[in-house]
Amino acid sequence: MTERQKILSILLGILVLIGIIMIIGLPFQRMKGDVDFSVHDSNSNFHYEVGEVLEFTINEPERVKGTSILWQMGNGDSINDKTVAKYAYRTSGKYLVTLKVNGHTVANRYIQVVSCTEASAIDSVPRIYAVSEAYQGEELTFSANGVGVDTWMWEFGETGTVDAYEQQVTYTYETPGNYIVHLQTNTTKYPIEHKIKILPKFEKVEETITEPPVDSLGLAQDDIRRRLQIIANLSVRDNRAYKEQVNYIRDTYFCVPSNQVVVVVNGDKYNDFPGYCQGLHFLESSPKRRVKIQEVKIDNLNCVRTIQVTQSVADK
Structure with missing residues (x-):
């Protein structure tokens, strides 16, 4: 065999090897870019809670049919060969959930798991619902909501005293200005605040209005x-x-x-x-x-x- 033939044989072998690698690698690269998963909490309260069964679902299970599937839950635990993995975390924290197919990572996502006490605290924060800007003399509605609240004391900042004691109340400001509404409840240590700006009474001038106001x-x-x-x-x-x-x-x-x-x-x-x-x-x-x-x-x-x-x- 001549030197030229040897060189051609070596080049041909390299090309064949590259072709084999591409044939093996291309399907996985395509899968890696497409496969993902979603997470569903069983009680649908928008929190991932300690002890709650979470469902980790591969969005297109047909793409991983016949492959080896591994879920790594971020705390040392793992689940094998499930397109829908069900798992409950025992402690709160931030976990990196990783999905592997045929030994290769195709998707991962951090999730925050909270204790039931933390979730309850989030849901129990009282809230004031009211506009932040209005006019002098306009009748305004203020309402509040919070778990376990049964006492409301409203101070609208104009009289210097408690103005109302109901969950939903109406109030009319007599003087323009910037006010801070305070609400004290039986579940809060300190009053909740809401800022509102009261503008001077609007006097309608018919001749200057050429089109309806924009909402x-x-x-x-x-x-x-x-x-x-x-x-x-x-x-x-x-x-x-x-x-x-x-x-x-x-x-x-x-x-x-x-x-x-x-x-x-x-x-x-x-x-x-x-x-x-x-x-x-x-x-x-x-x-x-x-x-x-x-x-x-x-x-x-x-x-x-x-x-x-x-x-x-x-x-x-």
Whole structure:
């Protein structure tokens, strides 16, 4: 065999080896980019709690059919060969859940597991629901909600005394200005505060009105509702679009860190904004269920601190 033939034989062998590696490697690379999983809490209260059975579901199980599946729960425990893994954590903490297929990591996600006491504390924080801006002489409604609350003492900041003792009350400010509403309850050590700005009485001038006023608050609420619906409809793999919607809402409407913005779901479940959006994207948007965002209300157009969401879940 000549020197030229030897070189050609070596090159041919290298090309064959590269081809074998590509044939073996390509299917896995395709799987690695596509396979993901979602998490569902059994009591649907938007918290992952200690002792609660959580379901970890591969979103497209047909893609891993006939493969070796391994779930690593982030605390040393693991589950083998289950497209739907059920697991309950014994202690609270932050865990990295990893999904491996044929020995290769294809997806992972951090989850925060809280104690029942922590979850109860989150849900039990009393909240004031009221506008943040109104006019002198306008009759305003103030309401509050909180687990275990049966005593309410409202101070609206104008009289210097306690003004009302009911869960939902009405009040009319006689003087324009900036006020801090204080609410003391039987479950709070210190009063809860709500800031409100009272503008001078609006005098309607017919000749200057050429078109109906724009409902800026309504437009903002509908904008947030539409973007939350987009998050609920997104594939769990579409993290880019998910971050775009979350960042838009945060940058457009918040004046405090997003984890200080409270989301009240259907009037009785509480989350901070990032936790709610993650739940909406990963927890609720499962292949078997669809979330419908029916209505959104915010407490302040220019500085949102509380978002009230009315939503429903329907089987697909």
